Amino acid sequence: MRYAETGFNLEIDLSRGNIERVETDPQLTELHLGGLGTNTKILWDRVPPETEPFSPDNLLIFGTGLLCGTPATGANRTIVSTISPQTQLMAYSMMGGFWAPELKHAGYDKVILRGKSPKLVYLWIHNDKVEIRDATHLKGKGAVETAELIRQELKQPNAQVAAIGLAGENRVYTASIEQGRSSASRLGIGAVMGDKGLKAIAVRGTKDINLARPDEFIGLCNEVLKYIKVREEHPVPGVMTILQGLGSPQEMKHVDEEWHTQNFMWGNARTRKKDYWNKEVEKKWKETQETVRTRLISCYNCPMKCGAIISVPGISTYMMKCFSKLTYTMAAYSDLDFGFKIAQRATEYGVDGFSTPQIMAFALELYENGILTDDDFPGMPSDNEGRFFWLLDRIVRREGIGDVLANGTHWAAEQIGKGAEAYAHNNIKKHEQLPLKLGMLNPVYFLMYATGEKINITQIEGQFPQSPFPTMEEREEFVKDWIQVPDEKFKQYLLDWELRGERSNPYYPTVDMSVDIVDWQEMMHYIDDALGICAGLSSFPLKPPYHIHNYPALISSAAGIDMDEAGLTQVYKRNRTLLRAFNVRRGLRRADEKPPEDHWKKRFPELEAKLLDAYYKFKGWDQQGIPTKKTLEELGLGYVAEDLEQREVIKNGQD
């Protein structure tokens, strides 16, 4: 019997309409766990580097984490992997919600899609019965609307539906996959789904997920719950409100936005409004949020309330989480009321709330600077909010300038020319980043921005405080019950870290310490993404309930795999390195690992080079960021080394 996982994947060929249920190799679970780990392995094996994102040979994988469907709190993530049309590298956006556990209970760990359907279809998975159904009547429908229509037409109120909106159908590079209160947004995976002619996947499952050592596993789950309770009662002092507790940043719960509005940039990641927040704004925003917010809601089997039902009078209800209430607001120099309104339309269209507002602000900046002209914006309203709605409609329909903008700021700038490139200033690896511009370089963040394969800082950071505590008392208080550290040395790093002086940014944490810290943060994310545990309970917040010390027992008692800390660390390294190898095979090199020029005002080219050198060395990669043959072999990835040698990516005498 297979434990924690089902042991079966669904293989769907959309070109031929073929459906197969394929048993998986249990050894792969031991080597990669599941979720992102096994998704990467499948992509490595089956998608050669020449494959274009919109080729029928590109795979679109909906993978569940190993622990999804077990009683482990917060094990609900779906990891969607494919080749990103925006970066041309591997995309692995994730979503919480209810979809992954439902798929496990239907009897599958992954849905692997290939080919392209000649007409728009959706997939209906109901335990052993799997159908490809016509979706032509859903063409152009909103993502939230589509989910409702499918549930009604199947008469399955408990079916979970992941769907794309118009943006995905039109292959907009920032198209998302929406699923109730969650979405897999980044890197354009919705565009790949649309390219495959797949409008939605609906799932209903009523089968058991088995546990290898039930009593031990439930005991550990109860400890996790207990710790969550304790953490909720004891917010971390001395850090900003939204980072004090667990979960993803509690943007739906809190209304105090002083920090974001005054520290994040407005418009096209340009303008800082240091005096924006005042009593008047606070009162108005509080009123707006409390009026539209019907209820705080959770994902499957998780007590955190990171999402909310949003009902703006006069427009249809939708669900929101995290930061998207501010992205449109700030990009348009508008206020919260506008943010909630436009986010409704954006959610139905199915677009990434991070990149899309920046693309629109970028277009308006080009217009203001004469690079784009009135001819490019026929019929655009004159008010800022109206312009944003107008631009959103053009982008998701790929009409006029919208067709250019739909490819994201990097490709749009290249196509527009005339110096437009300078306005696409907030990208890493061709992908729009948080609109954050800071003063002094933080060495840990430099490394995470530069090298993260997710190309999104929130999916890389966590665990270690973002800035030092001002006083020794605060630091001592913080490290006192810091049980999550993999090694005691991390406590010392924090104790010694000062706001000013010798032991402050950018030279402290030192290069080696920075590499250590980044490695810990990455490790937790890679483990979470393989297990399907939400980062909000593990890799993202300070002092989370899941950590490197309790994960091995959770994994082995659930799945029946022998696992200890050393073993789990090895799995992490294997998964991390395989993902790097996949991207390296597609051309990723050191030159691409650059945070935006203007991310920090004070830059230190020599230090930055040293940081990258040390990071690569620590990982067992060469100075181009290519994993060495030796490293690959040590991780049981000899076949990867062979492939990279054949393609002359790894050359003789690799340093």
Add this chain to the structure above:
Amino acid sequence: MAKIKKKIKTIKIDLDKCNGCRACEVICSAFHATPKYSSSNPARSRIRLIREPLKDVYLPVYAGEYAPAECMGRDKYVIDGKEYDECGFCRASCPSRDAFKEPDSGLPLKCDMCEDLPPGEKPLCVQWCLNDALIYEEREEEVEEEVKSEDVEIGVESMVDKYGLQKVMDTVARMSKKG
């Protein structure tokens, strides 16, 4: 029949506090698995979250008596402007819906307040609801003594209703011969 003192166990439900996570369903199904906690499957749970996010309907309902037939009339509730499904508040395992039935056999499920737990422990759905949407209460009442049906009896009763007593007896006899 004689009067006896009986402990009445109730779970008070605060709809406003429900965050819709279904942890109650998860732990219920795991606790009632055989062996205990050996599997999880919300479809086997004795508590169900009726959940329609876009209408803000979040309604945990736990399984009550098995009903052999559908009721003739249905109730429709509108509370705070929210319209609930006509079977929404009903706790019966009944022929008109899938809720509270074993997914494979179709046999009815009933909440037993986790009676196998050590005394003093609250039912697990309550323990796992960190948002306090489910609140456990106990009180003592004088009631007439009654014979309590066991799980097997409830199951057999539903089989008898469905197939008739004779057919069930024949099947049991045939199965015991094979033994």
